[in-house]
Amino acid sequence: MNTSTNSKLNTLFHFLKENRGYNKKVQSNSYNLFLAPFDSLEDRLYSVLHHVANTQSQPKIDILASFFQKVYSNKSQLHSFKTFINFLTDNDSCVHNYESFYYGMLRQAGWGNKTSALFTKTIYHLHNGKYGFQNSIWEDAPKVINQKEKIFLPVDAVIEATFHRIEPSTKWNFHKINKLLQDNYSSEQMEVWDDLWFWGFINQRGSGLNRKFIWNEAKYWALIETSKDEKSINTIRETSLGFLKLFDNK
Structure with missing residues (x-):
């Protein structure tokens, strides 16, 4: 620079x-x-996912449909920050932080760099206690960003x-x-x-x-x-x- x-x-x-x-x-x-x-964990997560996916100017609806079908049919994988990252990355031994979260979203059909980064940022905001929410979806989501991880x-x-x-x-x-x-x-x-x-x-x-x-x-x-x-x-x-x-x- x-x-x-x-x-x-x-x-x-x-x-x-x-x-x-x-x-x-x-x-x-x-x-x-x-x-x-929404009151349930699942419904809140679905709402955030739909909201972010539809911030795209031209969302690939047919491709996104397969992603949402996958998420809605695997509710047992949604109950914690850790299990959701495992679900996204298909890797139970990965590091459970916001960088892994971003890369996990990037693997999903219909999600690109911008929406994956936006969803990751939104999840962080909903759990860091600075935006009027406390553990709004998961109790185990980190409240701080580790200095060693990349944020996009x-x-x-x-x-x-x-x-x-x-x-x-x-x-x-x-x-x-x-x-x-x-x-x-x-x-x-x-x-x-x-x-x-x-x-x-x-x-x-x-x-x-x-x-x-x-x-x-x-x-x-x-x-x-x-x-x-x-x-x-x-x-x-x-x-x-x-x-x-x-x-x-x-």
């Missing part, structure tokens, strides 16, 4: 770390929406466009962005980078890599989980202007 890119990333990381409360509230509201209707950022078009804005000479993708961040930030810091999607989403307009970086209130309103009162909107707009200043002359 060259000096200029390093400086830009560190400045962006500082912004994300200082403003975690905004996306934390949005994510907490989102998790509550798809967990609140759920990279999509919003994040690719942001990295293109920082360094347009590189053809960014899921693997390049995660390799860069994993080489320079700890596993816990990687989880902070997850907030980048929120700030990028509400401050971009258009499509493709050369989209405009501008406060996009319509996108903020499109998110059901955001606060819609005038004070909250003014505050998020002001904070977004601080985010956008990080990209001036870049």
